[in-house]
Amino acid sequence: MARTTPHDHPLAALTTLTDGRPLYFRVAARLLGELRDGAVPPGERLPGERRLAERFGVSRETVRQALEVLRRDGLLATDRRGSHVALPRSPAQSPASLTFPVGARAAEPRTGDRATVAWEAPPPDHAAALGLAPDRPTLVHRYTSATADGIGRRTAVSSFSAVALAEVEELARYRGRADGTGSAQLRRAYDWMRRAGLALHHRDTITRLADTPSVRVVRRVHDQYERPLEITDLLVDARQDALVYEFTLPAAG
Structure with a gap:
């Protein structure tokens, strides 16, 4: 046969x-x-x-x-x-690239912008969200954006999970040079994740901080298997800046 x-x-x-x-x-x-x-x-x-x-x-x-x-x-x-x-791929299926960390970067680059990465234990709430044991180190990204006079200051702390580091080569490469001092731009982090075959699901929690003009945004990102990939804690001085989140969804049919 x-x-x-x-x-x-x-x-x-x-x-x-x-x-x-x-x-x-x-x-x-x-x-x-x-x-x-x-x-x-x-x-x-x-x-x-x-x-x-x-x-x-x-x-x-x-x-x-x-x-x-x-x-x-x-x-x-x-x-x-x-x-x-x-x-x-139809035009409606072409996803817009998201610049990491979303919401932290101003519309135009500023001279006060700074980004670094460190291999260290993340904040306790980040570790819990990512399923990491206490004090277990991971890749932690810090971003600051501010004008010369300090108005419109934005700061973001992002931590990546073991899954993200295991499956996204571009992120894993930072481990050896993540000393917390050198400049490190992860603008394309979400593109790298998508190229690694990970579908990204973002969930943002936005809270106005009492008695301040600041807004706190906590972003959790997981993949199509519900595995945590990243968590970001973003603080925005909202006196003059607006928080803008843009999503594109294809029309039905």
Whole structure:
């Protein structure tokens, strides 16, 4: 009996019933449906084979065969960093890049801006939010933005989780030089996370501080698996600055 391989099934068959087809083919159909629903944006990296195997309840070999079905039909592209979604992206799907830390940077760069990173124990509330043991060090980013006269001052302290450092190469590279003194710009941190295959979910809590003109913003970011990635504590002197958060959502249909 001839052995059935992924190459025997054209892309068109993925849009039809998959009953009776090999398991890897059914997994390919399910994964394609998720990709078309935007689970992983075009150009972004898929989760690894092990994670996909856990999600679909199959072996890594089955996942490998399913990926080959999609790869052969041009729906995935693979390089040394892994498999990337190659579905066409509509203009409405193109996400705007978010500059890290969101809300801390003024509309225009200021001469008083300063950013550093340190490898140290984060604030206790950050450690708890990130699931870190007390006193366990991690990458901590500090950002200050202020005009020469000090008006409109913004300060942000951000801590990254073990998950973020394990899966985002660009962040992990900072560990060796995170001495808290040298300038360190992480403006593209969210782009790096997305390129690593992480979908980002932001939740901001905004509180007006009593008897002051300041506003506190606590931002928590987790991925599509509900794993914490980052927490930021932002203080804004709101006497002259406005807090602006801009989100773009594609229209339905």
